[in-house]
Amino acid sequence: MISAVQVGLxxxxxxxxxxxxxxxNAGTFLGLVGPNGAGKSTLLRLLAGEQRATRGAxxxxxxxxxxxxxxxxxxRRAVLPQQSAVAFEIAVRDVVELGRLPHESLxxxxxxxxxxxxxxxxxDVAHLETRSYATLSGGEQQRVQLARVLAQIDxxxxxxxxxxxxxxxxxxxxxxxxxxxxxxxxxxGAAVVAVLHxxxxxxxxxxxxxxxxKGRIVADATPTVALDEAxxxxxxxxxxxxxxxxxxxxxxxxxxDGSP
Amino acid sequence: MRRAAPLVAxxxxxxxxxxxxxxxxxxxxxxxxxxxxxxxxxxxLQADPQAxxxxxxxxxxxxLLAALAGAVFGLAGAMTQGLFRNPLADPxxxxxxxxxxLGAVSAIFFGVASLSVWALPATGFVGGLAAAxxxxxxxxxxxxxxxxxxxxxxxxxxxxxxxxxxxxxxxxDDRQLRDISLWLMGSVGGATxxxxxxxxxxxxxxxxxxxxxxxxxxxxxxxxxxxxxLGIGIETLKAGVIGCVALAVGAVVSxxxxxxxxxxxxxxxxxxxxxxxHRLLLPVSALASAALLVAADTFARLxxxxxxxxxxxxxxxxxxxxxxxxxxxxKRRLAL
Numbered sequence: 199m200i201s202a203v204q205v206g207l208x209x210x211x212x213x214x215x216x217x218x219x220x221x222x223n224a225g226t227f228l229g230l231v232g233p234n235g236a237g238k239s240t241l242l243r244l245l246a247g248e249q250r251a252t253r254g255a256x257x258x259x260x261x262x263x264x265x266x267x268x269x270x271x272x273x274r275r276a277v278l279p280q281q282s283a284v285a286f287e288i289a290v291r292d293v294v295e296l297g298r299l300p301h302e303s304l305x306x307x308x309x310x311x312x313x314x315x316x317x318x319x320x321x322d323v324a325h326l327e328t329r330s331y332a333t334l335s336g337g338e339q340q341r342v343q344l345a346r347v348l349a350q351i352d353x354x355x356x357x358x359x360x361x362x363x364x365x366x367x368x369x370x371x372x373x374x375x376x377x378x379x380x381x382x383x384x385x386x387g388a389a390v391v392a393v394l395h396x397x398x399x400x401x402x403x404x405x406x407x408x409x410x411x412k413g414r415i416v417a418d419a420t421p422t423v424a425l426d427e428a429x430x431x432x433x434x435x436x437x438x439x440x441x442x443x444x445x446x447x448x449x450x451x452x453x454x455d456g457s458p
Numbered sequence: 459m460r461r462a463a464p465l466v467a468x469x470x471x472x473x474x475x476x477x478x479x480x481x482x483x484x485x486x487x488x489x490x491x492x493x494x495x496x497x498x499x500x501x502x503l504q505a506d507p508q509a510x511x512x513x514x515x516x517x518x519x520x521x522l523l524a525a526l527a528g529a530v531f532g533l534a535g536a537m538t539q540g541l542f543r544n545p546l547a548d549p550x551x552x553x554x555x556x557x558x559x560l561g562a563v564s565a566i567f568f569g570v571a572s573l574s575v576w577a578l579p580a581t582g583f584v585g586g587l588a589a590a591x592x593x594x595x596x597x598x599x600x601x602x603x604x605x606x607x608x609x610x611x612x613x614x615x616x617x618x619x620x621x622x623x624x625x626x627x628x629x630x631d632d633r634q635l636r637d638i639s640l641w642l643m644g645s646v647g648g649a650t651x652x653x654x655x656x657x658x659x660x661x662x663x664x665x666x667x668x669x670x671x672x673x674x675x676x677x678x679x680x681x682x683x684x685x686x687x688l689g690i691g692i693e694t695l696k697a698g699v700i701g702c703v704a705l706a707v708g709a710v711v712s713x714x715x716x717x718x719x720x721x722x723x724x725x726x727x728x729x730x731x732x733x734x735x736h737r738l739l740l741p742v743s744a745l746a747s748a749a750l751l752v753a754a755d756t757f758a759r760l761x762x763x764x765x766x767x768x769x770x771x772x773x774x775x776x777x778x779x780x781x782x783x784x785x786x787x788x789k790r791r792l793a794l
Contacts, residue, residue, distance in 0.1 A: 248683060272689025279687075285543035285679045286734035299677055300689045346680075350688070 206253035297349030532747020535721025561585020582712030643768030644715030
């Protein structure tokens with residue numbers, strides 16, 4: 199669904215990404231992990247079509263990004279940025295409704311309203327609906343933004359969803375909840391890519407992990423394969439162990455014997 | 459409440475217009491005003507001849523010019539605030555008023571203004587447009603125009619225009635000084651049907667773009683990247699807003715002078731009442747600003763009759779206390 203072929207990005211003499219190949223099919227939830235400055239968010243920007251690659255190309259549904267119009271693309275893929283400052287005093291519901299902007303002239307008012315209601319529920323912000331966005335906490339704001347992008351892909355067959363650190367400012371329970379939602383959306387037919395920092399939740403919910411280090415993809419496989427002990431050690435400088443977490447397995451990372 | 463806002467604003471404008479036509483040295487009954495309007499519109503032929511003359515040749519052009527100018531200021535102000543994502547922006551940030559003032563003051567200083575009644579509006583229009591072009595030219599790089607750069611470029615160009623205007627004012631003689639300061643305070647006294655017809659296409663340009671602008675500015679509330687992700691052609695939107703605002707405000711300022719406050723405060727008040735959605739905000743700002751300027755001009759004609767106050771002073775005097783009251787009321791919500 200989303201594919202990057204030999205994608206590279208150079209800004210001036212600095213190479214930010216080099217020879218990145220990714221194929222994310224519908225139904226896949228891919229976690230993009232890597233240390234700070236490795237190029238995760240940059241790659242997400244290229245996948246979003248926000249920045250043009252200097253080499254190679256990104257396609258969505260078999261069509262290169264350059265061949266999509268902005269409006270067409272907006273009806274197929276949604277992007278959750280890392281941080282969003284909203285201008286003016288705006289109600290939560292109005293923020294989420296803006297997610298329907300690309301569709302509003304094409305579907306009925308009732309369908310748009312239903313999509314907004316579902317998105318508010320899925321991101322667990324329905325109770326904040328009438329609040330002013332600016333008065334919310336950072337984590338609540340992030341969930342409202344998530345609701346906005348969920349509203350944007352509501353009813354879209356095989357959409358692409360790109361999430362840049364969707365769990366960054368969330369409490370523990372909501373971190374899990376958001377990733378569960380992302381996984382559910384992937385299972386319903388979306389191609390979901392999320393930049394994540396926490397290897398525990400990433401390994402628990404993603405069905406594929408791509409590890410980026412210094413602008414290159416060094417591992418791209420199921421979590422247990424991609425995040426083997428050697429990779430985690432060399433890329434993150436962390437020791438690690440797979441543990442049972444409920445009915446699934448997740449990666450526990452730690453440093454040395456844990457002493458300061 | 460939100461749905462009814464355009465109707466309320468339209469009703470305010472209608473009341474302001476009837477007031478503007480009825481009030482003056484000769485006070486006309488509302489019936490005579492409506493009769494005169496009916497005859498002017500070709501609907502009836504039984505208007506009072508005196509009312510017909512006063513309304514048709516004196517008060518109507520002036521009221522219409524005030525309404526048109528107010529609508530353009532309000533609409534342009536709301537659009538500029540949306541573009542800059544800042545409730546304190548007004549078309550002045552783009553250098554339009556500064557450039558138009560420099561053009562007009564130059565025309566007065568160099569004596570061009572006395573050659574033809576069109577010389578001053580023409581130089582004002584050219585000055586405003588040139589300043590806006592210069593601002594967007596300075597801010598543009600790699601085919602993109604970041605709004606933060608635009609704001610800084612606007613400050614630079616405005617400062618330059620103001621200092622050049624200041625030099626001309628400093629070097630002016632007494633008579634020029636009086637003309638200059640009167641122009642700078644703004645007036646809709648020079649209304650003629652021709653001037654109104656000239657402004658109509660400029661106002662129509664803003665109105666025609668309204669649905670497109672409202673959609674784009676709504677998405678822009680979320681941020682530039684977010685607007686792009688929602689399918690908005692952000693550079694087209696910016697160029698469109700800047701271009702249309704520069705043309706329309708440039709044309710209006712060159713006709714009536716830099717009447718401040720309307721474009722800043724009316725959209726601001728409208729946003730406090732209606733929320734920031736531009737589909738409602740833009741038309742309501744236009745109608746309410748038109749109503750405010752018509753009412754302010756009526757007051758300007760009546761307050762010190764038979765003399766007249768400059769209308770720009772009146773808009774500030776009416777608007778400022780109202781604005782202050784609104785700010786005080788919403789202080790708690792603003793202090794975030």
